[in-house]
């Protein structure tokens with residue numbers, strides 16, 4: 001990765017078995033955030049790690065935790081909280097892979113999966129619990145000591161995507177989770193994200209609003225001063241609203257990207273569903289990921305995309321943070337997010353670990369102020385994308401796209417997509433993509 005340093009993992013204090021596991025994953029030199037955080041975490045400090053997307057933050061917290069765990073591998077050792085189910089699964093995979101030679105037990109505790117199965121797993125006292133706050137809080141509130149009692153002896157709490165976890169969306173569940181852990185003085189708290197906010201920093205040593213003790217008191221802060229990876233190209237295309245689908249099709253099939261793996265971000269689940277059908281009708285291998293899909297479908301979609309069985313993933317922001325899919329060469333912001341930090345996370349699904357990648361934003365007249373805010377946040381002007389400019393070609397594919405969209409809308413109406421969405425929302429508060 002571009003952020004190489006001359007230190008080795010050995011000089012940072014990692015044991016041989018872990019260095020061997022890292023080597024097996026072709027990870028031989030620590031990145032800057034790893035170099036900065038690993039020794040401090042090993043020394044026992046709380047830590048706040050803010051480094052660009054794709055810079056290796058997961059190993060920056062996992063490696064020191066695994067090192068300490070291997071010295072005394074008993075009981076529930078660490079809890080990692082993260083906002084989405086897919087991210088929890090990905091982090092758990094990393095812990096499992098890194099600790100495979102040490103008989104590690106890692107449990108994933110997320111919404112959309114069997115509560116009973118998870119409770120049984122928790123009773124077997126996994127060493128590491130990787131969870132979304134909503135589901136872990138559910139277990140804490142509804143299970144007995146035999147299931148969650150071990151939490152009181154955990155040594156580490158990680159808030160991955162900390163800025164997002166510390167918003168009001170998660171406040172209640174996070175409070176329940178932290179309440180089941182040892183007090184701040186008896187655990188280490190590690191906060192990681194690509195977008196550290198002043199609100200997060202301000203929480204240091206601050207008594208919480210409900211009068212509870214402070215969450216953390218980090219001594220170490222490692223924060224990048226550049227917001228996005230240098231290998232990420234940021235471009236834009238100015239588009240009239242009514243031809244967005246045609247431009248999308250054109251871009252995905254133009255010479256530069258006709259073979260590329262791409263993630264297309266939209267702001268609404270309905271847009272995701274329409275686009276998935278439109279592209280499928282036009283013979284593009286496409287999958288989608290949003291919070292209105294049942295968990296099994298979400299998992300299958302992501303697996304198909306990771307394995308390149310689908311070359312395009314249409315996603316809402318449930319996929320904007322953390323997902324590490326090295327083959328992604330292109331991110332398209334089909335809709336522009338209102339929060340510039342969301343742009344940073346979405347675009348960071350490409351150009352990871354030193355690779356190059358493109359993020360192309362579709363800008364309509366309504367988006368101008370959002371783009372200005374993003375450019376000011378990333379301290380960089382986007383350049384105009386020259387890959388789709390032939391208006392004749394746009395005109396040529398417009399009728400094909402219009403037909404595909406008409407068919408998509410008719411099928412959705414027949415399947416009652418909007419109604420299904422409403423009733424799901426009512427029924428499954430527990431399964432909201434972001435809460436559990």
Ligand SMILES: Nc1ncnc2c1ncn2[C@@H]1O[C@H](COP(=O)(O)OP(=O)(O)OP(=O)(O)O)[C@@H](O)[C@H]1O
Pocket residue numbers: 001026027028029030031034051052053054055056057058059193194321322323324326348352353
């Ligand atoms: N030292 C390293 N050398 C090479 N590759 C590495 C190194 N550390 C981590 N990686 C790889 O880099 C990729 C990105 O790492 P990771 O997912 O931890 O990034 P991140 O900083 O958490 O990104 P995000 O902010 O998007 O969550 C992963 O595939 C990981 O295996």
